[in-house]
Each structure stands twice: as structure tokens, then as C-alpha cells.
Amino acid sequence: MSAKKTYEILAEAFHQEQVETCFALLGDANMNWATALAGLGCDFVYVRHEHCAVAAAMAYARSRNTVGVSTVTCGPGLTQVMTALPAAVRAHIPLVVFAGESPLKNHWYNQELEQAPFVKACGADYHALHHPDRMLRQIRDAFVQAQEEMRPVVLGVPFDLQNLDWKGDSKLPAPSRDVLPKMRPMPPHxxxxxxxxxxxxxxxxxxxxxxxxxxxxxxxxxxxxxxxxxxxxxxxxxxxxxxxxxxxxxxxxxxxxxxxxxxxxxxxxxxxxxxxxxxxxxxxxxxxxxxxxxxxxxxxxxxxxxxxxxxxxxxxxxxxxxxxxxxxxxxxxxxxxxxxxxxxxxxxxxxxxSPADGSVHAQEQGLLDPRDVAIALDAALPKTWEAVNSSGHCSYFFAQMPDRPVENFLTIREFGAIGNGTSFAMGVAAAKPGKPVVMFDGDGSLLMHIQELETMKRHGMKVLICVMNDGAYGSEIHKLRSEGLTDEGAVFGRPDFAAIARGFGLQGETVTDLDTLPDLARRFEASSGPAIWDFHVSDQILSPLMQRAHPK
Structure with missing residues (x-):
């Protein structure tokens, strides 16, 4: 019988941590390890962009109250997650990211990068796994640290070391759940x-x-x-x-x-x-x-x-x-x-x-008021569906759904970055399989990672994307206008998201009549895959937050 490879033993160390789901984009420095972990029964969600692997793990961790796990390859694979790492740090979300590293034996490698300073600059911690005698314990300790400090820990393992025959002790250390302190709640004095x-x-x-x-x-x-x-x-x-x-x-x-x-x-x-x-x-x-x-x-x-x-x-x-x-x-x-x-x-x-926002705005012919869209969606969509709110100007309107229980509504926006909605929706869908997920987003945010529609389709995720389409970066146009400057650098026109959805094999609807939402909701619930509902909204209606921060 041939000896086990190091990457196989490392996969076993993750498996012992009861990792049920891993979000991944494969490359030279992580694909063998990921294949071994999948072979041990871990479910994998294979995304189309590295950022989305880490961001989806954030939502999964928050939804399941556990450590999120993701994996990217070394060098450019890791640099793609520069936005997700500080977002997880600010939100105090425990993650372990298996990132790989460039091979130690090479005198030159085109994807080589000093990964530790990069990761630490994002507020996460980094551990280089360079010695087989320490690797298994370092993995366990990463899970301990992520939970004690409530932040991401990135593991760098040179892929030439991963591919060596394992010659160390195959006995795994006690898992993190056995070494973390079991503390009772602290009573007040x-x-x-x-x-x-x-x-x-x-x-x-x-x-x-x-x-x-x-x-x-x-x-x-x-x-x-x-x-x-x-x-x-x-x-x-x-x-x-x-x-x-x-x-x-x-x-x-x-x-x-x-x-x-x-x-x-x-x-x-x-x-x-x-x-x-x-x-x-x-x-x-x-x-x-x-x-x-x-x-x-x-x-x-x-x-x-x-x-x-x-x-x-x-x-x-x-x-x-x-x-x-x-x-x-x-x-x-x-x-x-x-x-x-x-x-x-x-x-x-x-x-x-009372309406959340009682300010008066002129009605634009052929365009919807974003406040009306949020109210109509709240009324039409079952309260038992999982809801995910993204960031950006539209997130204010979607947040005004006070009757939806916190257990079914995910909001992570401590870093203020748009473009995370699709990733968060995938994380929730993986954390709560079988439940419909409705994701609220803006057009600029959705376009940042539109490729993940294919991921949702391939993995059979029942995600409904409701996009407020104002044809622009909403926050930026209002800020520019308040300064008396041209907004042309933030206005792009309204993409046909319904057609884009159908191009990915999803359902797609351009919603012009809000009275049709109950019927559309029933049709989506009876369907089996993801969908996009595109709402063309006025770009003249500012959220109260924007009105106060950037008055004309």
C-alpha cells in the first residue's frame, strides 16, 4: 500500500474539525487537498471568484454559528480576497482559509508572494505550515484561534510539501472542540x-x-x-x-x-x-x-x-x-x-x-419608488424564507422589514463593501439547504460578481435575487449631485437582468407592476432553481441616511 500524501493527512485534520462545507476555487496550491477533503465527505461549493469563496464562508459561519471554511490557491488566488478578509474581521466572523503557498524548492515561481504581510494587513492572522511535525497541530490551533478571537486565520502550505509522502506521526491532535474552554455564562456582580x-x-x-x-x-x-x-x-x-x-x-x-x-x-x-x-x-x-x-x-x-x-x-x-x-x-x-x-x-x-421614510419625492413616469418595492416585497414573500441584504444605497430600503425574524434575515455590512450579496446568498443557501433564499441587492453590486449566477445554477441553489436597478452606483450619484458635480462617471444605464438571468439558465422577470408579486412568489416557490426579479427604480429618491449625510 502506497504511503499517504501530506495533503491527505492535512485534509483529515480538517475533517476532524467537523467541517461540513467548504467554499472553494481550485488551483495548484489547494486542489489536491480540496479533493482529499471532499473525498472524506465534506460538501464543496465551487465558486467562480476567490472573493466569493471567503465571503460565502462568512455568511455560512454567521448562519450556522460555526467556523466558516474556504480555500483559494496561492499568490493571485489569495490577493483576490483582500476585501473579504477585512469584512470578516470587522464583523467578528471566525474563518479558516486554506490558501496554499508557492513551492519552497523553486528558485523562482511566477505566483510567489509574501503572503503573511498581505493577510495581516487585512486584520486576519497567518500561519505558514512549513514543517510536517507541526502542521497538524497548527491546523487545530487555527480553529481554536478563529473561535477565540472571532476573526479569520489563513493557512499557507507550500504545495510541493503537500505533495510529499507523509512521514510524520499520523495521529491527529485533539480537535479544537476538546481544547476550547467550556465557560458558563458570566453573572453580573x-x-x-x-x-x-x-x-x-x-x-x-x-x-x-x-x-x-x-x-x-x-x-x-x-x-x-x-x-x-x-x-x-x-x-x-x-x-x-x-x-x-x-x-x-x-x-x-x-x-x-x-x-x-x-x-x-x-x-x-x-x-x-x-x-x-x-x-x-x-x-x-x-x-x-x-x-x-x-x-x-x-x-x-x-x-x-x-x-x-x-x-x-x-x-x-x-x-x-x-x-x-x-x-x-x-x-x-x-x-x-x-x-x-x-x-x-x-x-x-x-x-x-408610519412609513419608515415619510419624505416626499416626485414620481417618475415608468419607474418604481424603491420604498414601494421594499414594502411590496415584504408583503409578498413568505416570512419563513431566508432573507439576505447586501450593501449600497438600496440596502436602507430593504432593511425596513421589521416583521421578519432575525433568524431568517442576514445582514453583514461592517466594512461597507458592495458586491457581497451573491456570495452571502450562497453561504446562507449552503447553511440552510432546501430553504428558499431571497437576496436583496442593487444593480452595481450584483454586476460585480454576476458570474456566481452560474454557481447557483450548478449547485441547485434556490436563490431569488431582487435587484433595485437605478442604472448607477446609487450612493455615488447622490453624493456627486449634492456636491454640484457631474454624475456621469457613476451612471451606466439599466442592464436587462431578466435576459442575463435567462442566459445563465435561470428564471428572469422585469417587474413593472408590483401587484404581480404574490403570483410571481408562488411561481418561484414551485420552481427548482434560482431567479432574478429586476425592478427599475427612480434614481431621484434618496434614502434618509443619504439625505442627512449629503443634503443638496
Whole structure:
């Protein structure tokens, strides 16, 4: 029997980490390893661009609450992921990327690159696997590091070493799941709870705002609802967890640049914001201007004073989100029936019925209002479908779907890069096979990785792409116009996405009548593959975020 190759043993080390899906684009430095891992039962999604392999792994990791795994080849294969790596770093998503390396034995190799500085400049970490005696442990340690630091780790393995017969010890080290600390949730200190409860009791207009830390904490959703009710206050979330309180009548939904008109009004009146497991980033607080009159209490397992250059909170309570909020509710005690309350049937009705953006814009003949498109899609598409929001100007409109539960709505936009929608949709489709996925995107973003339509078709992914087609880079034209400059460098005309879809073997529709959406949704649900719905929208309608940031 011939000896195993090194790449086979390395594949076994990944297999031991219970890697179920890997997103890949093959080349000399990773194809043998990937073939071996696939042979061990790992599902592979073979994409058409390296960036999409890493970006899809991001969405998969967030959807499955696991480590995302992807692979690209060395040199130019790795440089293609320069946008995806910092995006994963900013979003705190654990990834392990098998990147290969150029062969050590060659005096010259045209794809050679100093890969470590490149990767580290993106905020990820890099490990060169150059010695067989250390390789297996380095792989395990990469999975540990990715989970402890919540960021990507890239592994570089020269492909001439991969192809050597394995002569080291074939016994695999204990997997990451056996060495990671098993930590119970951290309770808050009783004295801190008492102090914070006394402060909260004096407030009259409280907003409980939850972030990813609350979503990941057992029982925190219901605890936050109970705290808001106890205070006679309201609920809100950061953008990544919009929909966490989708069934509560006093849910203001998104706090930050994407806030609705009513949400902004309420935050302006608030005298206390209780941030539960939220990072209080600039976008979330709208650069510190969203709640100018509120005292901020931050609940976190590792509270910090400064976030993105700002002092974000006046008070801190260290502890697990769910445990801390439940402790506050208990410390506050039963609510006095005569205590003043911000809640009222009238406010609940305003939250439910008021449009997210009430600004008035002139109607353009033959073009749709993007706000109407988002409202119609929200009404026509089942709430059980998985939803994915991309970035760009259109992402504001698509975010205004507060009744969709957070478990079925993915938003990753911490790096602000467009072009990720198709990748994120593929990641969600792989994470939740068999479920329809609807991806909301803009025309400029979709065109950046239009080749992945073929990937979706080949892998049988049931992805519906809804594209707001304004024939331009939406954010850029509004910024240029606000500066009094020509927008011709950002205007490109409206591609026929329905025809493009059919060219890839997908369904394609140009939607001009929003009343047809329920029937189109039923037809898509009964179909077996991906589709594009193309909405020609007016480029004269600015999102409120753009209106405030770039007034004419």
C-alpha cells in the first residue's frame, strides 16, 4: 500500500474539525487537498471568484454559528480576497482559509508572494505550515484561534510539501472542540446590579437596545422585552439583529443610520438607552447623535470605554446579556400600576403604521419608488424564507422589514463593501439547504460578481435575487449631485437582468407592476432553481441616511 500524501493527512485534520462545507476555487496550491477533503465527505461549493469563496464562508459561519471554511490557491488566488478578509474581521466572523503557498524548492515561481504581510494587513492572522511535525497541530490551533478571537486565520502550505509522502506521526491532535474552554455564562456582580437598577428606576423614557451579544445569549430576547415592559419603555436593535423583537408592538427596529422616522423621534426623546450586547459603533449611534439626551448603560461581558474613537457609554454592567438583564428586572421589582409609561396604544399604532421614510419625492413616469418595492416585497414573500441584504444605497430600503425574524434575515455590512450579496446568498443557501433564499441587492453590486449566477445554477441553489436597478452606483450619484458635480462617471444605464438571468439558465422577470408579486412568489416557490426579479427604480429618491449625510 502506497504511503499517504501530506495533503491527505492535512485534509483529515480538517475533517476532524467537523467541517461540513467548504467554499472553494481550485488551483495548484489547494486542489489536491480540496479533493482529499471532499473525498472524506465534506460538501464543496465551487465558486467562480476567490472573493466569493471567503465571503460565502462568512455568511455560512454567521448562519450556522460555526467556523466558516474556504480555500483559494496561492499568490493571485489569495490577493483576490483582500476585501473579504477585512469584512470578516470587522464583523467578528471566525474563518479558516486554506490558501496554499508557492513551492519552497523553486528558485523562482511566477505566483510567489509574501503572503503573511498581505493577510495581516487585512486584520486576519497567518500561519505558514512549513514543517510536517507541526502542521497538524497548527491546523487545530487555527480553529481554536478563529473561535477565540472571532476573526479569520489563513493557512499557507507550500504545495510541493503537500505533495510529499507523509512521514510524520499520523495521529491527529485533539480537535479544537476538546481544547476550547467550556465557560458558563458570566453573572453580573450583585452590587453593580443594585446600582444600575437604582439609576434605571429614576428614568422615564428608556429604550432597551440589543445587539449580537444579546442574540447569542440564552433567554436574552425575552429578558430584554421584560425589562422594557418593566420600565414602560421601548425596544430597538442594532442592524445585524434587526427583527430580534419583530413580534413586539413597541419594537422600534433598527437603531442608527437606518432608523425609521419614528425611531429617530423616540431616540431623541430617550433619557436612557440600555445597550445589551451591542458594540455601540458609530453607525449604530449615528456618530453619537441618535440619542443626544440619553444616559447610556452598556451591558457586556467585556465592556470598553472607547469604541471607534468615541466614549460610548456612561455606565457599565459586566456580565452575560441574558443573566444581567434578568437580574435588573428582578432588582427593579414589580412595576407600579400608577408609574408613568412611555407606552401607549397611540405610540404602538404609530410604530406599526408610519412609513419608515415619510419624505416626499416626485414620481417618475415608468419607474418604481424603491420604498414601494421594499414594502411590496415584504408583503409578498413568505416570512419563513431566508432573507439576505447586501450593501449600497438600496440596502436602507430593504432593511425596513421589521416583521421578519432575525433568524431568517442576514445582514453583514461592517466594512461597507458592495458586491457581497451573491456570495452571502450562497453561504446562507449552503447553511440552510432546501430553504428558499431571497437576496436583496442593487444593480452595481450584483454586476460585480454576476458570474456566481452560474454557481447557483450548478449547485441547485434556490436563490431569488431582487435587484433595485437605478442604472448607477446609487450612493455615488447622490453624493456627486449634492456636491454640484457631474454624475456621469457613476451612471451606466439599466442592464436587462431578466435576459442575463435567462442566459445563465435561470428564471428572469422585469417587474413593472408590483401587484404581480404574490403570483410571481408562488411561481418561484414551485420552481427548482434560482431567479432574478429586476425592478427599475427612480434614481431621484434618496434614502434618509443619504439625505442627512449629503443634503443638496
Amino acid at each position: 450583585p452590587e453593580d446590579v443594585a446600582d444600575m437598577a437604582a439609576v434605571i428606576a429614576e428614568k422615564r423614557k428608556v429604550i432597551v437596545m440589543a445587539g449580537l451579544g444579546a442574540l447569542r445569549s440564552e433567554g436574552a430576547t425575552e429578558a430584554c422585552k421584560a425589562l422594557a415592559e418593566r420600565c414602560g419603555g421601548l425596544l430597538a436593535t442594532t442592524l445585524p439583529v434587526r427583527g430580534m423583537f419583530h413580534d413586539d408592538p413597541f419594537n422600534l427596529s433598527i437603531a442608527g443610520g437606518f432608523s425609521s422616522d419614528v425611531t429617530r423621534e423616540c431616540f431623541a426623546e430617550a433619557d436612557m438607552v440600555i445597550a445589551v450586547g451591542a458594540s455601540l459603533a458609530n453607525h449604530n449611534s449615528y456618530n453619537g447623535t441618535l440619542y443626544p439626551n440619553a444616559e447610556v448603560l452598556r451591558i457586556d461581558t467585556a465592556p470598553t470605554t472607547l469604541t471607534q474613537g468615541r466614549i460610548t457609554a456612561h455606565r457599565h454592567l459586566r456580565g452575560d446579556a441574558g443573566m444581567s438583564v434578568r437580574a435588573l428586572v428582578e432588582a427593579l421589582g414589580p412595576r407600579d400600576a400608577n408609574a408613568p409609561s412611555w407606552r401607549s396604544p397611540e405610540l404602538a399604532d404609530r410604530i406599526r403604521t
